[in-house]
Amino acid sequence: MKTDLDRPMGEYATREPSPAAARGIAQQALEDADLFDALVAQGAVEASLKNPAVRAAVSVPARRKPWALAFYAAAAAAVLVALFWWRSSPKPIPAPSEQARVVVSKPAIIPSLDAASGRPVLLASELRLTRSSGAPVFRGVTGITGANMLSREPQAGGMITALEDGEATVNLGSLDGLTKGTELATPTGTIVVTTVFRDHARGTITSGAVRDAVQVPVATHLAAVLHEVDALAFAGDVSAARELARKTLSAGSFAETRMLLERLAALDYQAGAIDAAREHFEAAANNLFAPPAASPSEQAATLNSLGALYLLAGEPESAVKPLNQAAAQTGIHSDLRAQILNNLGVLAEMRGDFAGAQADYRGASAEKTSLREHNIAQANLARISNSKRP
């Protein structure tokens, strides 16, 4: 017996039926595969939303449909026409109280990440593209047309393709993060990798068979994905990099995927998806202590990026806590320390505390740091020292 699922499933999900009614639905689902699948889907959603990685993925704004884009474009055009008409028509001078309201609703100072902006400049290296550390893997080739053709995505699993004298060949290689000594899990034991090629590898095996599934360790797989995400981003395909990072978030525990989440947040920012970047950095910051806890440097970098994003959005009060927490970390690199102090200076400036801002910029300049960090902190200090303040 088939059910029209449109109403019953919505009502089931939103109205929580009595146990007796649910038993009736359960009996019905035994005869109706579509209803069974729909109940599985609803259960999968409710179970998955408890996972921070899925919650973060849900937070990414949905792609707009073409008709929706046309609608928004038309609406934007209408607004521009109305604005042009409004600006060109005579209008009364607003009353002082209205002027004051406008000034209060907009932050007086909006910082930038651009050193040439003439505004307070933030330092957050996490928001810029950086190559992940680790053994270099050749991931891209330039085709005949000059287009960059990237390698396949890292695989979480593969299979044994050949067996000979206790040595197995698998269809996974350096592209999948394998190195000499990597232990691949099989249904009956492990393969210890001895020789690695780009897309296949060999290793010793105690028991197994051709076509047996092999599993790459989660940490190895995630490191390879991170590498591929960077390669895609450097090739200019930020959209594909974000998509790969997003869909891999469920591949490990939250602690295991935290670095990937942070990278996704940085890519969101580079793609102009500021809200998604904030949400992803917030998700990462909320789980810095999920075991195993992030190192002090990772904590400081994530909190500094989150604080910088708040400042870029003109929300200095939201930035207070993450930036202060970042500054409280000990044993971090002087470059990162300089970035945090510089951003605390921007925060103080936005809150009108110019003396505090000067002190922080001086502190940032005094750190033994790279030339870029030093120059930006110096420029911020010079700008605030030369500006005419009330």
Next chain:
Amino acid sequence: MSETRDATSDFRRLLNTLGSRARRMGSRDPESAAQEALKRSLENPLSQPAVEYYFSDELAQDATPPAWPLDQLMAWLHGVLHFVVLEEHNRVSNRRELSGWMRGADDRSSLDPPDPAPGQLDALIQRELQQIVIDCLPTLDADYRRVLKMRADGLKYGDIAQRLGVSENTVATWVSRGIRTLARTVRRRTRPRGTLAAMPEGQGGD
């Protein structure tokens, strides 16, 4: 054995349905897969009361409603069955290949992968359920995604309707559409994979 026989008689209709799904997933022995999935569900102290309440062919008058809602149980059953069929596939493959490779290895039981601990099985099921949602996310309507985001923030559907300024019926409609899309993903994931994917359509139908 007696437990299996009892389960067979008490949950005859559920076993038939699980058997159909196991066949669709590519199981070579769907009846055994269904029995194994049911056995594992009845062994789990959390899923057992829900299986008994929702699916026993005859429910006692004074039966206590279970802690698990129906959808949680259905997702669990899907996950267990999915795992059992994968396990069966791995076992068949191992036996076939190892008989030619490991001469002298006569202890066949050592070739079977060990049963996962309950926590491990739960983690495998959670991963399968998360993958359904993750795979489907890009295709979900913006309205349903907004609802999901608020659900993730802990809001109830009534609160969501109020916050979005729409009626609960509208939210229910959005949810229905979203679930329909997700259900298609569930359906796709119950098709055989790997070498079994070559099985002709219809051979594994309901």
